[in-house]
Amino acid sequence: MQPNKGLIYLVAGLGALIVLGLAAAAVGIVLKTSGSGFSFFGTTAPTFNNAEVMLPPGARVIGITADGGRIHAHIQGGGGASIWTIDPATGKVLGKMLLKSP
Incomplete structure (x- = not known):
């Protein structure tokens, strides 16, 4: 039986993609749990405290x-x-x- 080099390269390439995907997921989890302030989806709205703005009389x-x-x-x-x-x-x-x- 002859080895099919194309199939071997395909399996090796897909295996490499799986390893890279798992590594990216691990890095994402570490960054999310490290408290570094990093966020994939931007920042959330800041909390709002009560603040007063004084208007002139009649305004x-x-x-x-x-x-x-x-x-x-x-x-x-x-x-x-x-x-x-x-x-x-x-x-x-x-x-x-x-x-x-x-």
Whole structure:
């Protein structure tokens, strides 16, 4: 009986793929359990504490959007309209953009 070299190479290649797959699974398990902060699926949303943002008297919130870990609030008050950029973790106002018409 003649040895079939193609079949031998196929079996060896599939065996190597199985070994590589098991090694990758082992590395993934070690990284997940090591507490290194590594995650295959990105980060989870941070926890949110209660934070207060003080508005001027007579001001009201027209709209809110979130972008890149910051909150942008459209504020309408007695002095005109403005957009506030707020840190959601602390409630600190990072900046204000006053909206004025010409």
